[in-house]
Amino acid sequence: MTSRLRIPGLVDLLRLDDPASIADASEDTRLDREFTGGGPLLNRLIARRIRRTLRTPTAPLPSVSPRTYPRRGERQAELRTRLNGFVSAGTIAPDHVAELAAYVRGEREEDAIGPMAQEAIGRLFVSDYRATPQTWRAACVLEAAPRSMNLLRTLYWIATGAVTRSRRVLCGAVGDDPPAVHATAIAVHSLVRSLRAMRELWLEPGARDRMSKPTAVARSLRAPESVPRRWSAAATTKRGTFPVGALVLLRLDAARIRHPEPEITFMAASWSHCPAGDWTIALLGAVWESACSSESIR
Amino acid sequence: MLERFLGLFARLTSRIRPWHRWPFLVAMPTLAGIRVNMRESNLFDTETSPRLGVPPAAVDVRNQRTADGSYNDLGEPWMGMAGTRFGRNVPIPDTFGEQAPGIYDPNPRLVSIRLLQRRTFVPVPHLNLLVPAWLQFMVHDWLSHGENDASVKHEFEVPPGDDWPGGRMSILKSRPDNRRTGDANRPDAYINTETHWWDASQIYGSSEERIRLVRTDRETGLIVENGKLAILPDGHLPLHPGHKTAGQELAGVNGNWWLGLSLLHTLFAREHNSIVDRLRIDNPGADGEWLFQKARLVNAALLAKIHTTEWTPALMNSPEGRLAMRGNWWGLLGERFGRAYGRVGDGELLSGIPGSPADHHAAPYAMTEEFTAVYRMHSLIPDEFSLRSRESDDELLRTDFFGVTRGKVRTEVYPKVAFDDVLYSFGTSHPGALVLHNYPNGLRKMPEAPLKSPNDPSQADVFIDLASIDLLRDRERGVPRYCAFRRHLGMVVPKSFEELTDDIEWQAELRDVYGDVEKVDLLVGTLAESKASRNGTPPGFGFSDTAFRIFILLASRRLKSDRFFTEDFRPEVYTRAGFDWIRDNNFRSVLERHCPDLASCFGDVRNVFFPWRRRTPA
Numbered sequence: 001m002t003s004r005l006r007i008p009g010l011v012d013l014l015r016l017d018d019p020a021s022i023a024d025a026s027e028d029t030r031l032d033r034e035f036t037g038g039g040p041l042l043n044r045l046i047a048r049r050i051r052r053t054l055r056t057p058t059a060p061l062p063s064v065s066p067r068t069y070p071r072r073g074e075r076q077a078e079l080r081t082r083l084n085g086f087v088s089a090g091t092i093a094p095d096h097v098a099e100l101a102a103y104v105r106g107e108r109e110e111d112a113i114g115p116m117a118q119e120a121i122g123r124l125f126v127s128d129y130r131a132t133p134q135t136w137r138a139a140c141v142l143e144a145a146p147r148s149m150n151l152l153r154t155l156y157w158i159a160t161g162a163v164t165r166s167r168r169v170l171c172g173a174v175g176d177d178p179p180a181v182h183a184t185a186i187a188v189h190s191l192v193r194s195l196r197a198m199r200e201l202w203l204e205p206g207a208r209d210r211m212s213k214p215t216a217v218a219r220s221l222r223a224p225e226s227v228p229r230r231w232s233a234a235a236t237t238k239r240g241t242f243p244v245g246a247l248v249l250l251r252l253d254a255a256r257i258r259h260p261e262p263e264i265t266f267m268a269a270s271w272s273h274c275p276a277g278d279w280t281i282a283l284l285g286a287v288w289e290s291a292c293s294s295e296s297i298r
Numbered sequence: 299m300l301e302r303f304l305g306l307f308a309r310l311t312s313r314i315r316p317w318h319r320w321p322f323l324v325a326m327p328t329l330a331g332i333r334v335n336m337r338e339s340n341l342f343d344t345e346t347s348p349r350l351g352v353p354p355a356a357v358d359v360r361n362q363r364t365a366d367g368s369y370n371d372l373g374e375p376w377m378g379m380a381g382t383r384f385g386r387n388v389p390i391p392d393t394f395g396e397q398a399p400g401i402y403d404p405n406p407r408l409v410s411i412r413l414l415q416r417r418t419f420v421p422v423p424h425l426n427l428l429v430p431a432w433l434q435f436m437v438h439d440w441l442s443h444g445e446n447d448a449s450v451k452h453e454f455e456v457p458p459g460d461d462w463p464g465g466r467m468s469i470l471k472s473r474p475d476n477r478r479t480g481d482a483n484r485p486d487a488y489i490n491t492e493t494h495w496w497d498a499s500q501i502y503g504s505s506e507e508r509i510r511l512v513r514t515d516r517e518t519g520l521i522v523e524n525g526k527l528a529i530l531p532d533g534h535l536p537l538h539p540g541h542k543t544a545g546q547e548l549a550g551v552n553g554n555w556w557l558g559l560s561l562l563h564t565l566f567a568r569e570h571n572s573i574v575d576r577l578r579i580d581n582p583g584a585d586g587e588w589l590f591q592k593a594r595l596v597n598a599a600l601l602a603k604i605h606t607t608e609w610t611p612a613l614m615n616s617p618e619g620r621l622a623m624r625g626n627w628w629g630l631l632g633e634r635f636g637r638a639y640g641r642v643g644d645g646e647l648l649s650g651i652p653g654s655p656a657d658h659h660a661a662p663y664a665m666t667e668e669f670t671a672v673y674r675m676h677s678l679i680p681d682e683f684s685l686r687s688r689e690s691d692d693e694l695l696r697t698d699f700f701g702v703t704r705g706k707v708r709t710e711v712y713p714k715v716a717f718d719d720v721l722y723s724f725g726t727s728h729p730g731a732l733v734l735h736n737y738p739n740g741l742r743k744m745p746e747a748p749l750k751s752p753n754d755p756s757q758a759d760v761f762i763d764l765a766s767i768d769l770l771r772d773r774e775r776g777v778p779r780y781c782a783f784r785r786h787l788g789m790v791v792p793k794s795f796e797e798l799t800d801d802i803e804w805q806a807e808l809r810d811v812y813g814d815v816e817k818v819d820l821l822v823g824t825l826a827e828s829k830a831s832r833n834g835t836p837p838g839f840g841f842s843d844t845a846f847r848i849f850i851l852l853a854s855r856r857l858k859s860d861r862f863f864t865e866d867f868r869p870e871v872y873t874r875a876g877f878d879w880i881r882d883n884n885f886r887s888v889l890e891r892h893c894p895d896l897a898s899c900f901g902d903v904r905n906v907f908f909p910w911r912r913r914t915p916a
Contacts, residue, residue: 204782204816205814205816205817206814206816206817207400207816208400209399209400209403210396210397210400210401210403210773211394211396211397211400215394215397215485218391218394218483218485219391221391256391257342257390257391258342258343258389258390258661259390260391260483260484261480261482261483261484262482262483
């Protein structure tokens, strides 16, 4: 459902979770990922948080880079080609599939999944990437920081410098490469939620005997909970009239339960599509397959 | 704002106990809030490439219902029309059909034998046999999955010791809709061959062709020119010309025909003709086509009103249940206020849904697979029928279920038992209770030949077990099993068989068959719930709370989405006389009009779906 929170001068935030609205919003060139400039007070604070948190020392992360950011599109296409190469070659996280499968089967503790998934993703960018409790904690902080409305937690982070420290840890682990930071800090959480869902499916009595691998993947796959956009120009749309600086949250995972297609989960038809869509689906499939084949060996 | 408050209120109260264990003044807003939440969270569209239709030629789509249900929603003409997909009440990714081997676990025939098989008939003493007849009459209006896929079958062994012919069960699979652009990564979806709307398509049909057929005089071969339905001089329905089953009566939908359907189809075909007579008084110059279309509108609305204000409250026989359903039609202000002063505002809370603005909420209108599943109520049907005289109560015919099905209605029953006597018998007999071990055994070993190939002797030994089919259909169409289903509806989920049902014997049987409560089928769970004191069937209800959640959502939606029950529910569309007909009539008056001899039998019952007075022998 569409909902808008608007208090003139203070906040103007539109939340979209129906697929048609999300598709429209993606196509609207006035909606961008430029988190600078004016707007209501809270909007400016949120935009500033996004801008300052989700970046490397020299560049914004891909998920918050504006359309016209230099070489944005090229780098996105390059990464997609490289990741799809792994898919074609059948080399999807070979060092991690078995462990992820063990987690899905319930043979690993619940809190093991975060670092496991982070390391599997990190290895796509750095061949000896090692996830540690520190890197995982850093990813949790960096993912929560831009959107947290918990004042006490935010003050704690400010006081302790947790966000800066987290960013330093994550950037340092991948040589400040923005896509790699995004993948190991932000995108990893969608993968973790997907694997948690897959574990629940596995452990549901009788469920795994009733579903094929594609079904298990489709039922497990989780989209980012929300992705932010900002009106860079005033706009009148069928959802209302929006000033410059109004924010939009595309609630992809809420939309996914109505439209589980890649166009929603990975925004596949959009300029801001996730380049790791095919790789993610392949990874989940490999994990399920590994879980099933390991079970049948016993 | 009010809706948000109600939704939040329902979430809070439901955390503590289910709605029916709260006092009335808490239960009612909780129910309203449950509906608010479900309208937002439990409606999902499966159409990815809806067909864009062309307005039917020479049809006034603004003021009449179309044959195929198109153009009810003028902005999305395809919505609810025959041939569109069933929607869902659970998230799309959770509706993938079950696959082998798990789809046969546990063996459906085992469940049929161990948990569903009727041991002794368990009646519902406060309802009469018109209840299941009406239910199927309505279901035939709303939905059908059409023919199954003759090329693909479920095949599985029956349990050891089962005397099922051949030792194996073979069941045709449901036919999914063809995959379309936009269906990637999505589960199969299924087509509703009837209109989804509450438009009496069971009487009239869901196509121009069928409508022409039910309007055609068998003698002349022409459409009855005064707008009436073709009925025989003796008041019975005509026979379906060329039907493979001898004696099959004709109706808009006449599959799975039995005596109960015959009663209601006959009554409401007569009612259509009575409405035509009334409309012609005010409109003497109107042509037959106009009269037919207006009478259809009125008849359909009357059916909807009866279902909402009489049938459903009979099965939800508690103060909350009655108010909830009557409130859907008349609002909290009630019938008397509405008759005296009309609607107050646009909202549905005070003055009911009819006449309020249409709203599809979270998804385009469609019947749903989950609704189909919770309406599997075959346990309502008895195995034996005692047809008695309305004058003396003497038994005229005793037969089993086969004896009252298909062509036998006309070839075997009506020749021996007059229509009014059959109706009297239904009014004074009881349906079965929706509990375990009460599934009619006649439906568990039904000869298939009369259905498919009545003239083929090689098919004489082919049977179907409808109980097994009920289970398998839900599984193959991806309707979640009982615990997952309740989870999706935000209901408390039993963690053990002891929490599912209080009956100790049932607990043991369920454990033996399923092993784990998470594997319990939806149908079985809703029947087991009948004996669960904490989170089970509400007091006074004839069906489970699980099923009820879908009912309160879809019962309202059938009205709230339909332009002819909302914005166009007004005299300008129905005619003044037609509008008054709906206001002034109910099932009692329909019965009085067409079966006046029986009036003394149901005259003093509060609801004509309650047992009528039996004649005492002279």
